[in-house]
Amino acid sequence: MNQNLIPTAEAVYRLIQELNKLPGIGPKSAQRLTYYLLRASEEQAKLLAEAILSVKQKITLCSICFNVTESDPCLICRSDQRDCSKICIVEQPQDILALEHTKIYNGLYHVLHGAISPTEGVGAGDIRINELTKRLQDGSINEVILATNPNLEGEQTAMYLNKLISPLGIRVTRLARGLPFGTELEYADDVTLTRAIEGRQEF
Amino acid sequence: MPKPRTYQTEAIIIKKIKLGEADRILTLYAPHLGKIQAVAKGVRRPRSKLAGHLELLTHSQVSLARGRNLDTIIGSQTIDSFLPLKSDLWLTSCALYVTELINQFTADHIENYPLFQLLLETMHRLCQAGDIELVLHYFELHLLDEVGYRPQLQQCVSCHSPLKPVANAFSPRAGGVLCPRCSQRQPLTYPLSVNALKVLRLLQSSDYDTASKLKMNPELSHELDEVMSHYLEYLLEREVKSAVWLDILREQAKQTAPS
Numbered sequence: 505m506n507q508n509l510i511p512t513a514e515a516v517y518r519l520i521q522e523l524n525k526l527p528g529i530g531p532k533s534a535q536r537l538t539y540y541l542l543r544a545s546e547e548q549a550k551l552l553a554e555a556i557l558s559v560k561q562k563i564t565l566c567s568i569c570f571n572v573t574e575s576d577p578c579l580i581c582r583s584d585q586r587d588c589s590k591i592c593i594v595e596q597p598q599d600i601l602a603l604e605h606t607k608i609y610n611g612l613y614h615v616l617h618g619a620i621s622p623t624e625g626v627g628a629g630d631i632r633i634n635e636l637t638k639r640l641q642d643g644s645i646n647e648v649i650l651a652t653n654p655n656l657e658g659e660q661t662a663m664y665l666n667k668l669i670s671p672l673g674i675r676v677t678r679l680a681r682g683l684p685f686g687t688e689l690e691y692a693d694d695v696t697l698t699r700a701i702e703g704r705q706e707f
Numbered sequence: 708m709p710k711p712r713t714y715q716t717e718a719i720i721i722k723k724i725k726l727g728e729a730d731r732i733l734t735l736y737a738p739h740l741g742k743i744q745a746v747a748k749g750v751r752r753p754r755s756k757l758a759g760h761l762e763l764l765t766h767s768q769v770s771l772a773r774g775r776n777l778d779t780i781i782g783s784q785t786i787d788s789f790l791p792l793k794s795d796l797w798l799t800s801c802a803l804y805v806t807e808l809i810n811q812f813t814a815d816h817i818e819n820y821p822l823f824q825l826l827l828e829t830m831h832r833l834c835q836a837g838d839i840e841l842v843l844h845y846f847e848l849h850l851l852d853e854v855g856y857r858p859q860l861q862q863c864v865s866c867h868s869p870l871k872p873v874a875n876a877f878s879p880r881a882g883g884v885l886c887p888r889c890s891q892r893q894p895l896t897y898p899l900s901v902n903a904l905k906v907l908r909l910l911q912s913s914d915y916d917t918a919s920k921l922k923m924n925p926e927l928s929h930e931l932d933e934v935m936s937h938y939l940e941y942l943l944e945r946e947v948k949s950a951v952w953l954d955i956l957r958e959q960a961k962q963t964a965p966s
Contacts, residue, residue: 622949656763663796693759
């Protein structure tokens with residue numbers, strides 16, 4: 505766009521452009537947010553700006569589990585309340601939030617930061633698998649729970665990890681794959697139903 | 708008469724990319740519509756009715772609504788989810804390789820029914836026990852046929868004399884085999900043994916039932932890998948990403964096999 509033709513102040517235009525770069529925010533949403541911030545108090549704008557800066561400055565990856573954290577090692581890795589013989593392997597840090605919300609799992613985590621996806625050129629070396637195998641070497645872990653997503657990439661990653669870990673004599677388990685709560689059976693696909701029937705349990 | 712607003716087709720899902728919060732853009736390969744890109748709304752939510760029917764490497768019946776830019780998927784029912792293939796790391800990777808090649812070699816909205824048939828048959832073959840390397844090479848050669856890059860295997864591409872049963876050379880640039888004399892003047896050629904040439908000819912000219920009787924030893928298979936991967940890479944002018952991954956898996960299988 506020609507700079508001379510922008511019908512608004514340059515600072516406003518700049519903020520619109522920056523917000524537009526965020527995922528899921530189109531040009532119209534970016535405009536809406538910009539004009540909202542324009543009307544908001546300076547205090548509010550400052551809080552937002554500081555919050556954005558502080559996530560960039562304070563947050564690092566835990567050197568053990570690669571979760572996002574303010575202190576290294578992270579709260580979960582440091583805690584003495586947790587069962588240090590289990591590691592749950594997830595694709596993204598957000599997955600830990602979801603699992604922690606259930607309050608049913610009390611072991612450690614390992615974040616891969618991705619899943620194996622050959623067509624996108626993501627191989628085993630591009631996600632944190634080497635770091636995981638290093639963690640497993642000291643023999644203190646007796647169970648690895650594969651909690652990668654139940655889609656093609658996640659399944660591939662899980663199968664790959666299983667091949668890698670089971671020769672070490674560690675128990676490898678996979679989260680159950682079946683019907684999600686609150687859905688209807690008739691819409692379930694073949695793969696999910698097959699897994700649900702195979703994995704049925706005593707009532 | 709205006710086109711109807713919605714339409715149905717069977718298709719195989721060959722690629723997916725994320726869009727927005729919970730949507731995906733899928734690339735489908737359909738028998739009469741060729742390659743189509745369509746938006747699948749909400750399929751990344753756990754309770755999506757469509758998600759399971761629209762996973763990669765699934766043969767589905769899909770309903771689409773025409774959109775201004777991309778069409779939107781409004782319904783889907785699995786025809787075949789190729790389950791045996793999805794429970795095996797090596798086979799899944801092979802199938803991803805097959806679909807990546809289809810995606811790379813085709814343009815949007817160009818009908819190619821034989822190619823769809825080839826894709827579907829290849830997926831079924833990957834689900835059955837058999838020589839998987841052979842399935843892949845058969846697919847590669849017939850794919851090249853369908854998209855117009857059939858390699859010349861009968862005569863020298865330079866001097867047009869019939870090939871003699873000696874070690875010849877394959878030239879990706881010339882699109883076929885060169886006799887020993889001509890190959891000296893051409894850069895970037897790959898040696899091609901008599902047996903490898905025979906196998907390529909058989910794979911190219913016969914149907915799968917005949918070709919599947921072929922027994923290949925590992926060295927021969929490796930030689931075909933070399934020639935075909937260089938030819939495909941030359942044609943696409945880029946690396947085939949899933950082929951790199953297949954090589955890694957092959958390497959690992961080799962290391963663990965003897966122990």
